[in-house]
Amino acid sequence: MRNQFILKFSLLFAFIAIVACSKKEDPIGAGNENTSIVLTSDAGDGTVEVLAVDQTVTFRVTGSDGEDYTSSSIIYVNDTEIEGGSYTFSTIGEYTVKAIYQGITSNMLSFQVLSENERALTVDVAKAMRNQTITFGLLDSEGNNTASEAIFYVNNNPITGFSYSSADEGNFEVYAEYMENGQTITSSTKSFSVFIPKRKVVIEDYTGTWCGFCPALVVAIDSLRVRTDHIAVVAIHKTASSHPDPLDFPRITDLQQEFGVGNGFPKAQINRTTSWVARSGPEFIIEDTGILAMAGSETNVSIAINSQLSGADLTVEAKVKYENGSQAGDKLVVYLLESGVAADQANYFNETPGHPFEGKGNPIEDYIHNDGLRNSLSALFGDNIPETQPFQEFTKNYNFSVPSNYVGNNLSFVVMVVDSENNAKNAQVAHINETKDFE
Structure with a gap:
């Protein structure tokens, strides 16, 4: 009888050990949500922020756990690593900035350094669902939105106002025309798309x-x-x-x-x-x-x-x-x-x-x-x-x-x-x- 008890106990112990190893090797469970990082800047965090030539921007990397990870992160401007947490934008053009912390990539920030009389065209949704409203902006060198003063063209056709939606999927281009010192200026052209979800x-x-x-x-x-x-x-x-x-x-x-x-x-x-x-x-x-x-x-x-x-x-x-x-x-x-x-x-x-x-x-x-x-x-x-x-x-x-x-x-x-x-x-x-x- 004692031997049978020992045998049953041994089998039970072995079963528990097997289950424990299985759980350790194949853990099942909900993920920890405190994993993402968010990149912000003192210039703002809009769709596109307008900067002056030689303007310096300071960045901050914050974890979803509330911790500041700026000093432990690597910040990239147009995919080039920079030193520290700030950057001086000395050349006219468009820039994207991201941060990486221990393999985790942040959101992307966009900046545009403008030339004289230039305005920055913005598109708030680069990939929209059918019938979703897409809003365009036109920022001057002070960061003011002058969209109401411009005429916007989608696929070379003028639209009323500065928003657009489509019931059809496809690829689209938009640009704006505005007046500056009595002259008609044409903005840069940007692309966006409209899609209809397909079922898997x-x-x-x-x-x-x-x-x-x-x-x-x-x-x-x-x-x-x-x-x-x-x-x-x-x-x-x-x-x-x-x-x-x-x-x-x-x-x-x-x-x-x-x-x-x-x-x-x-x-x-x-x-x-x-x-x-x-x-x-x-x-x-x-x-x-x-x-x-x-x-x-x-x-x-x-x-x-x-x-x-x-x-x-x-x-x-x-x-x-x-x-x-x-x-x-x-x-x-x-x-x-x-x-x-x-x-x-x-x-x-x-x-x-x-x-x-x-x-x-x-x-x-x-x-x-x-x-x-x-x-x-x-x-x-x-x-x-x-x-x-x-x-x-x-x-x-x-x-x-x-x-x-x-x-x-x-x-x-x-x-x-x-x-x-x-x-x-x-x-x-x-x-x-x-x-x-x-x-």
Whole structure:
């Protein structure tokens, strides 16, 4: 009896140790939001600040934790590093200024040093949604906005006033004409664009390296990739008791319970809540799912992503913009993925004539697994999006310490906006260290 007790205790201790190691290697949880830095200046922080020749500007770098990081940051003027926290603008022209602190990049400030009689043209939204109002400015050497005194031209056509919107997407150019000492002066020309958000369909692949039928879903997803760029794929791996999976996602059971996903893998979910049912044995057919009809269709919410990996420190900025405003219950889901993971893959199609996986072996040795869900930087089912007005940007920052068993260059993101019922309204995909704009 005593030996049985010792055995049970040993097994329990081993189980706890395994779970503890798993948690340490694969931490799941919400990100720390105190990660961004903001660059400001004593000249102002508008869309463009007008300066005089030889004017000196002093900069300040502040963390979202309230700390002053100016002395620890590097400041760049037109991508050239400067010494200290101030700079003298001695030449006429346009300038952009940014700061970097421990791999974290700040917002960008814009300045223009004007020549005599010159005025600075400003565009408050460089990339606007359809029907979003874009406002133009015209700053004199004193920084006064003289837009009301000018005539603005968009694509060489005069407009009324100094604002513009378009129901059509496209690229546009704007310039202004104004009078100075009895002469008509033409400003510089600036570009802006208008876009209509396009929907990315979320495909979640519930899979495992032990699952011999799972390559069938890979074939279907690869067929989708050939036909559209407007999908966001998340491969969610589960370990089998006799076959550990290197991409095992510790909270896969929570996802399965929430979305009613059984254990007979492969399983696939479309936009989180709709099952993609295998129609021909283990095969997954594309045409009857509606995926291609949704992919790339017009929608009213757009997502932007910016990420920076410095050593093991990952910072992610996710932005959401609505054409018609948010709805109660909307949430932001931020998933961290890894590709390029080599692991043997069971393959029940090795002897199936004509199948793409015929003759690949069973298992397929060192098969390359892509889009594996590593971590949820947001809460697993999303972080609440507060009430957001039309065209207003909602921004949320995340910080994550990347475990040593992840390959940094192989990381990517799928970011989703989901509604109160967890249906994905739109998604965005980005690689590590990539700035993905609204689209």
